[in-house]
Amino acid sequence: MGPGRQALWCEGRLMDNKNAHWRADLMAGAVVAVLLIPQSLAYAMLAGLPPQVGLYASLLPLLAYAALGSSPVLGLGPVAVLALMIAQALGSLPAGVAPEAGALVLAAEVGAVLGLAALLRLDALASLLSVPALRGFENGATLMIAAGQLPVLLGSAAAGFTLPDLLLSARHGGFNPASAAWGGAAIALLLLSRRAGSRLLARLAPLLLLVAAMLVSAFTPAAQGVAQVGALPSLALPLGLPPLDAALWLRLLPSAALVALMAFVSSLAVSESLAQRRGEKLLPAAELRGLAAANVVASLTGGMPVAGSFSRSILLHEAGSHTRWSLVFVAGFMFLAMLLLAGPLAHLPKPVLAATIVVAVLGGFTLGHYREAWRYARAEGLMMVAVTATVLLWSIAAALALGVVGSIALLIQRTARPHVARIGRVPGTQHFRNVERFAVECRPEVVGLRIDESLVFTNARGLSDVVLAHVREHRRSVGEPQRVLMLMAPVNHIDVSGLTALQELRGALAAESLRLEFSEVKGPVLDRLKAIAWLEHYDVSLYLSHHEGIQAGEHALRPSLADHDAPGQL
Amino acid sequence: MGPGRQALWCEGRLMDNKNAHWRADLMAGAVVAVLLIPQSLAYAMLAGLPPQVGLYASLLPLLAYAALGSSPVLGLGPVAVLALMIAQALGSLPAGVAPEAGALVLAAEVGAVLGLAALLRLDALASLLSVPALRGFENGATLMIAAGQLPVLLGSAAAGFTLPDLLLSARHGGFNPASAAWGGAAIALLLLSRRAGSRLLARLAPLLLLVAAMLVSAFTPAAQGVAQVGALPSLALPLGLPPLDAALWLRLLPSAALVALMAFVSSLAVSESLAQRRGEKLLPAAELRGLAAANVVASLTGGMPVAGSFSRSILLHEAGSHTRWSLVFVAGFMFLAMLLLAGPLAHLPKPVLAATIVVAVLGGFTLGHYREAWRYARAEGLMMVAVTATVLLWSIAAALALGVVGSIALLIQRTARPHVARIGRVPGTQHFRNVERFAVECRPEVVGLRIDESLVFTNARGLSDVVLAHVREHRRSVGEPQRVLMLMAPVNHIDVSGLTALQELRGALAAESLRLEFSEVKGPVLDRLKAIAWLEHYDVSLYLSHHEGIQAGEHALRPSLADHDAPGQL
Incomplete structure (x- = not known):
């Protein structure tokens, strides 16, 4: 009390x-x-x-x-x-x-x-x-x-x-x-x-x-x-x-x-x-x-x-x-x-x-729960039936194991590819939106991408694939890029598998003579990257805002302006 | 060939x-x-x-x-x-x-x-x-x-x-x-x-x-x-x-x-x-x-x-x-x-x-991999050492099991609470941003929240807790709300556990006389909800844009305007 x-x-x-x-x-x-x-x-x-x-x-x-x-x-x-x-x-x-x-x-x-x-x-x-x-x-x-x-x-x-x-x-x-x-x-x-x-x-x-x-x-x-x-x-x-x-x-x-x-x-x-x-x-x-x-x-x-x-x-x-x-x-x-x-x-x-x-x-x-799960998500409904059947036909322990492993397998199966959107600038603003849903401006020399999820082992393997597909699409519809600038604001966490995937992505981009760059990395995520000097070691530029990152390229093309408005590179 | x-x-x-x-x-x-x-x-x-x-x-x-x-x-x-x-x-x-x-x-x-x-x-x-x-x-x-x-x-x-x-x-x-x-x-x-x-x-x-x-x-x-x-x-x-x-x-x-x-x-x-x-x-x-x-x-x-x-x-x-x-x-x-x-x-x-x-x-x-993992993420480094030790001291099978279960346990431990931001309107625009990071406007009668992640079983349990904490903060700093309007654009997936969490959240909000409402639900997510007539059954209003959702409350308060600009409720 x-x-x-x-x-x-x-x-x-x-x-x-x-x-x-x-x-x-x-x-x-x-x-x-x-x-x-x-x-x-x-x-x-x-x-x-x-x-x-x-x-x-x-x-x-x-x-x-x-x-x-x-x-x-x-x-x-x-x-x-x-x-x-x-x-x-x-x-x-x-x-x-x-x-x-x-x-x-x-x-x-x-x-x-x-x-x-x-x-x-x-x-x-x-x-x-x-x-x-x-x-x-x-x-x-x-x-x-x-x-x-x-x-x-x-x-x-x-x-x-x-x-x-x-x-x-x-x-x-x-x-x-x-x-x-x-x-x-x-x-x-x-x-x-x-x-x-x-x-x-x-x-x-x-x-x-x-x-x-x-x-x-x-x-x-x-x-x-x-x-x-x-x-x-x-x-x-x-x-x-x-x-x-x-x-x-x-x-x-x-x-x-x-x-x-x-x-x-x-x-x-x-x-x-x-x-x-x-x-x-x-x-x-x-x-x-x-x-x-x-x-x-x-x-x-x-x-x-x-x-x-x-x-x-x-x-x-x-x-x-x-x-x-x-x-x-x-x-x-x-x-x-x-x-x-x-x-x-x-x-x-x-x-x-x-x-x-x-x-x-x-x-x-x-x-009712079976019917509801079946109608909402077939795979989860099936798993529910399988777990029930396992209790009846085999054992409690096997059913619990199936439930745990099955849930995780379904999650991994469904989230194996991280959600990544290609983004462009809403004309006249500093806002960036999905090119597939808004009328936006893209610059040929930079592929702007927004990573919509934390990068963890369940989706890390799919990262390079998704990003490279966006790069191909950019090359086809916009022009020949020199940089890939990833807006990291929605990324709440990067685990070791996610970090490894980023390293591999950087290698794959380098093979096509493309630079990897980040913008708007969240504080806790940035702290971890700094702890192992990751950005320096892999020579990945970082910008405080996506807009600055896009502009940076402009400056690079027009060096006379570069001193005047330096990018927020850390 | x-x-x-x-x-x-x-x-x-x-x-x-x-x-x-x-x-x-x-x-x-x-x-x-x-x-x-x-x-x-x-x-x-x-x-x-x-x-x-x-x-x-x-x-x-x-x-x-x-x-x-x-x-x-x-x-x-x-x-x-x-x-x-x-x-x-x-x-x-x-x-x-x-x-x-x-x-x-x-x-x-x-x-x-x-x-x-x-x-x-x-x-x-x-x-x-x-x-x-x-x-x-x-x-x-x-x-x-x-x-x-x-x-x-x-x-x-x-x-x-x-x-x-x-x-x-x-x-x-x-x-x-x-x-x-x-x-x-x-x-x-x-x-x-x-x-x-x-x-x-x-x-x-x-x-x-x-x-x-x-x-x-x-x-x-x-x-x-x-x-x-x-x-x-x-x-x-x-x-x-x-x-x-x-x-x-x-x-x-x-x-x-x-x-x-x-x-x-x-x-x-x-x-x-x-x-x-x-x-x-x-x-x-x-x-x-x-x-x-x-x-x-x-x-x-x-x-x-x-x-x-x-x-x-x-x-x-x-x-x-x-x-x-x-x-x-x-x-x-x-x-x-x-x-x-x-x-x-x-x-x-x-x-x-x-x-x-x-x-x-x-x-x-x-x-080097141990050192790198340890410096970047202590828990993952420890798991790596534990898996190695298990191979040497126990068996391959136990080590593989430990690796799978350990990785998932760390992920669940870290993502147990979904990332949810309270958002307000950037003055003079239809854009909404995190109240903790931007100078934005909030209306007392509606708590605006942005759900930053898919709602799946690994984080579903924490949803109500996080949302109710935001409601308390809104009540303390802005005023007495009548509605909770959740911007669902970043949500790529809701599994059965996530759906159950939403039902429980709706119940918990109803106990405080608050209505639950959604805005900007993605197509694939909406299709599933429609398959079981979820929105109708739980009487959850849906708006095509967050801005409309916020406005809808205004109309509710001033019924004369409601006919003129009907909310995009489905």
Whole structure:
């Protein structure tokens, strides 16, 4: 709490406001806890972990985020997509390692990766996942999660992390009518509660269903063979270091990096969009710190990797959360629930939990994004479909890799040639415009070009080609040039690849007896060029304005004037 | 041969030219063959393959490239960096698979990958490797190649693909004084020949050394324990399909993709730079086709993956090659050499081949690039060092991955915020300039912004932040706005992520009761927006010129004028 905030305590009206905030945060905390109780149990099951792990991950990690994070509406805790990634990561553990132990190591590593990213100020890396890649990925994960819960709903032993595996194992998986009845009824009730038109009912429904199912199941004969959650070992928060097994840490590190990327990107996507809607400023670096701390705390308190949930964040916002105290209240309610649920939880039928998962995740699935992307940019739409298919048919890791590499490949494919315009002077002015769009004057001895983009490795290779084509066009339509004067004002950055391309361009122009010259180079770009004395070394003239650069040639042709009005050559 | 070319046959002078070209190509072919003979044997050894594989890879693949490629000076054949990659790929083959068989599969897959890239027009993907990544990689490979040849030079049994492996195995590798004498003498002679000042001598030296070494070795007692190449099975070109073992193909596919990327990038780097120097036009798509065909042919004729060699390409250019016929002549000379060398090759001491490799590759090593990159852009310099270190300490594949991911990470880190300028009108004109650099007029009711870059996923996330900051600044220094008018002329492209960012920006502005409007949207960008009726759906007004857009607000305030001069709203 900063000093400014403390000063406000003295003033009555703001004090009221403050009280109103507390009340709103308390209410929002209660509303979200009602959703989080069933979700935490269900997502732990989805991750292949005992249900109490989900509860543990919904307690102290929330306090860690509240202390270090920046969003007042990030619904931190177990999330479905991460749960699927955790399940895949833990699916290949060596015999003898309990999944819970693996989850602790994974959470510690996710925390470490996010902490390292925070230290190195790598928050911009959230951009690695483009919107189509992220949406394709989330849709694929949603479908895979729903498909993976079908066997639980139907009492089948089928299991698998891909659709083919699931289908193959389904042939011998069996079927339990009682399970299917539980699952079907639960899904029907959840869908009906959404249709009832009451938002309160829709929000309470998962928790009510949970309690009702536990009661019914506890007081009816358990002999129908419906899988139940079973007795929990003890609901005391297990404090301690995650297992310090170097081989295990090394084995889980690649998965942890992917989980960390996904945790950060998905949390940031929802918290940034809510911050804009609320007119607040989000600090990506603080988000990284908050998520890192939450995951480290999860690894020390028997939890699993956590992130911000889309549905719970929206709910926090809609329920009126004002500060991160709401997360503290969520944790408090979760603690109460844990005490009350400890006994009855044993009777909860698993198909009911599976129904909660299916209804929760399918609400986030939408086909519209594919159609929109396809109509707007075919290649991006195709990539989105490919990423979704890769989740379903291969693996989460492959899908994420495809999304990152595919986005970059499309960008490179599209920006391989830098945008360069040939420009001439608007008659009677010192303004220069594209010769293809304006009636402008060009002087034969100088080709005027405007470089419309930063010169970086994605477009540097195409530079010489584009410039030489303009030179040929100038030669054809205007006359024989002696110089190529490039207006560099729109260039915000030149990386080493761009610099190399400029060197090669200078060589190619020299082969045609043409000089390369720059005008209006931006300050930061010029500073770097000066640091290695590039202009001197490659004998490239520099003019403060394009107009001066064009005039310079005039002076060169009429040396008597040169002393009178020297060009701004640096 | 096109019809234009055939028509020229009738004219005497050009006929002479044609004859001159043939003679030049023949001479260039001879010069390059002299270099290629020792290199083909040496690089086969470097790849862990029998020496004849290098010879086979230097015959028919050259004809395939000559038929389908586009550069008249690409020195195709075995190259050192690829040889190291091949060695690492074949190093983990299962027992029972001969390295030669693996090399054939690898060449077939490299050809297939390049062919697929040609079909999909993915030639722009050559940009995936930035200049610092490529240089760091090549320097690392050079050092690793030289280090790997030291045991051969010294008669030690040490071996390994990383410096630590090499050093560990060196302790028990032994040492053979006779080998060291052969190797030392060969290196000394090669270096002396370079110092002698005669270019002819320097070029002939490797071949002369080879012949001299075979003669000396054949007529002196072989008992000194110096490793020799040994009798070759038969120098008949082995035609046939590569082994069709699905498991083997699948296992080598990732390596093949990396070899293909490297083959394409390194070939294109040298052929593009030479094409610019020669004033020729290079067709990257044709290069892809040529390289694909050459590798497929290599896989059918007992060879290994091939690419364009830097040293031999420069040599072809300097020796006056005019057309791809020079490569046909190279192949012819290689065939002759094969016939003549078949017997004597058995006596060639391996340390002499190793000396050829060390002297050839170390000529390409330069520390200057690190210094230059470090001084120009510290982060890129660091990445270059990291890529080199990864080649030496870990693996080629990891180094390539680091180079690609590192380059992209740096680009994203640097371009995470799109460049947006707040602009005002230059008094008395219809021109708009940055308010921070020019004395311009701003109207309180409209924030004028110029988006200086394409909106793509690498910078889309930062858009709202930057625009909202400008709005706050406008509010502080000019007055309360009603509209945000964005001049989109510099925007060449908006991808799905950029479009999503615009939607979010519109929402964030609406939350502050501000309208979003565009002016001067480029044709191709507008076409895409129209395809999904974006402007209508999000109710974003569009003006043909920024000036009109600013005026439109004036009209809105004075409705009587609105009919008279309607804004160019689409």
